[in-house]
Amino acid sequence: MRDLDSLWAEHQSLTRRYLLQLGAWGAIGLALRPASAVLAAEASDPLAEAVGKLEYFTRPEAFGTVERGTPLPYSHPPEKLREVGLTRETWKLEVIADPDAPPKLESPLSKDLKTALDWDGLMKLAEQHAVRFPKIMTCNNGGSPLGMGLWEGVPLRRVIWLTKPASDLRRVFYYGYHNDDLKQRFQSSLPVGRVLEDPPGEHPVILCYKLNGEFLSGKRGGPVRMVVPEAYGFKSVKWLQRIMLTNAPYANDTYANGNNDVDSWMKTFARFISHPEKVTAGQPIPITGLAQVGISGLKKVQYWLQAVGQPLATDDPYFSQGAWKDAEILAPPQTWAGGLPDGKLPQNVRGFDSATGKPQAWPMRYALAHWATVLKDVAPGAYHLRCRTIDANDVAQPLPRPFAKSGRNSIQQVDLVVTAPGP
Ligand SMILES: Nc1nc2c(c(=O)[nH]1)N[C@H]1C(S)=C(S)[C@@H](COP(=O)(O)O)O[C@H]1N2
Numbered sequence: 001m002r003d004l005d006s007l008w009a010e011h012q013s014l015t016r017r018y019l020l021q022l023g024a025w026g027a028i029g030l031a032l033r034p035a036s037a038v039l040a041a042e043a044s045d046p047l048a049e050a051v052g053k054l055e056y057f058t059r060p061e062a063f064g065t066v067e068r069g070t071p072l073p074y075s076h077p078p079e080k081l082r083e084v085g086l087t088r089e090t091w092k093l094e095v096i097a098d099p100d101a102p103p104k105l106e107s108p109l110s111k112d113l114k115t116a117l118d119w120d121g122l123m124k125l126a127e128q129h130a131v132r133f134p135k136i137m138t139c140n141n142g143g144s145p146l147g148m149g150l151w152e153g154v155p156l157r158r159v160i161w162l163t164k165p166a167s168d169l170r171r172v173f174y175y176g177y178h179n180d181d182l183k184q185r186f187q188s189s190l191p192v193g194r195v196l197e198d199p200p201g202e203h204p205v206i207l208c209y210k211l212n213g214e215f216l217s218g219k220r221g222g223p224v225r226m227v228v229p230e231a232y233g234f235k236s237v238k239w240l241q242r243i244m245l246t247n248a249p250y251a252n253d254t255y256a257n258g259n260n261d262v263d264s265w266m267k268t269f270a271r272f273i274s275h276p277e278k279v280t281a282g283q284p285i286p287i288t289g290l291a292q293v294g295i296s297g298l299k300k301v302q303y304w305l306q307a308v309g310q311p312l313a314t315d316d317p318y319f320s321q322g323a324w325k326d327a328e329i330l331a332p333p334q335t336w337a338g339g340l341p342d343g344k345l346p347q348n349v350r351g352f353d354s355a356t357g358k359p360q361a362w363p364m365r366y367a368l369a370h371w372a373t374v375l376k377d378v379a380p381g382a383y384h385l386r387c388r389t390i391d392a393n394d395v396a397q398p399l400p401r402p403f404a405k406s407g408r409n410s411i412q413q414v415d416l417v418v419t420a421p422g423p
């Protein structure tokens with residue numbers, strides 16, 4: 001019992017630290033429970049306990065954030081927030097023709113014409129057309145996802161059709177509130193075809209007003225942000241106030257600066273969540289992690305324990321010759337966390353069976369999957385531990401698209417030291 005207790009204590013402190021670092025991935029229920037109670041409850045299975053702490057959806061306030069603005073738009077005092085349309089009561093969305101390459105629009109939604117869409121108008125559309133879907137938010141330049149959300153909104157095409165476009169429409173440019181300072185403007189764009197028609201099996205691009213069942217906070221981009229299901233974060237513009245329909249054939253994304261690939265679908269890749277740095281030989285070593293499931297799905301997560309000093313294959317930049325072993329991709333969770341009431345999903349979530357509430361496919365694309373494994377009988381020594389995904393096309397991370405500016409997906413490496421048991 002003593003050995004298991006100390007194993008548990010060590011594992012718990014390590015897991016706790018990693019989960020706190022990665023606040024998005026598990027944060028409630030971290031209060032330390034007495035080891036004996038845990039051991040009784042979990043049948044001395046530290047992996048079960050580590051897995052039990054994983055949270056599927058991320059509470060809105062625990063998301064990582066990528067934002068610009070001096071001051072940050074949502075930090076204005078309440079009066080100013082009302083004045084600049086960053087409250088639900090005063091928010092307005094313009095959908096107008098690009099003066100430089102105008103399409104034919106019969107009825108633009110414009111502030112000048114007093115036809116801009118307001119919150120009540122959006123909520124009216126929502127009564128008929130609201131959709132909800134899971135989507136992981138990731139910056140293409142970030143090493144790890146920012147958070148996993150259940151997003152709700154009105155398909156963008158509903159609002160585009162309100163303008164009665166007739167012809168000469170090729171792209172949609174869209175803009176966030178930027179303190180009326182052009183230098184602070186954040187913008188992105190999509191081909192109009194993507195907005196009007198969803199590729200088979202994909203979710204619509206939405207004007208999003210809820211995350212995990214709650215209205216979007218200012219920090220998360222409220223009152224309304226764009227959410228583009230298959231794209232990296234920069235397409236999901238926050239504090240959305242203006243859409244320009246254009247006949248221009250090119251992307252005008254802020255992220256086109258900075259060398260980013262603005263046409264990138266999300267990639268499939270794995271990251272560690274909890275992994276001990278130091279263990280005593282003979283103890284099982286529980287490892288947990290996450291995978292972002294990109295456009296090509298997820299077939300496997302694998303790990304490779306490489307003794308330090310063991311030579312690497314030559315001419316193998318993506319470690320394809322490593323002694324990779326399969327980890328376990330975890331089944332859909334019992335409770336979905338993320339601040340959803342009782343961890344339960346609302347009705348009518350796309351990709352979920354409405355009768356059973358179960359996902360129709362697992363893992364889901366553009367979403368999160370957790371994985372776990374236990375390393376056993378690891379000899380004393382120093383190791384590099386790596387993880388990677390194999391996508392549903394049987395392509396191993398970081399291929400087929402290994403270049404960082406279309407989404408960072410290099411193979412993660414951590415260190416593990418296994419010490420000989422003391423005398
Ligand atoms: N208006 C505005 N929208 C924005 C940004 C921004 O700086 N301003 N950053 C974008 C980038 S680069 C990313 S990765 C995502 C991050 O979303 P999050 O902060 O809600 O996690 O927001 C996007 N939307």
Ligand SMILES: [Mo]
Nearest residue numbers: 066139233234
């Ligand atoms: Mo980003």
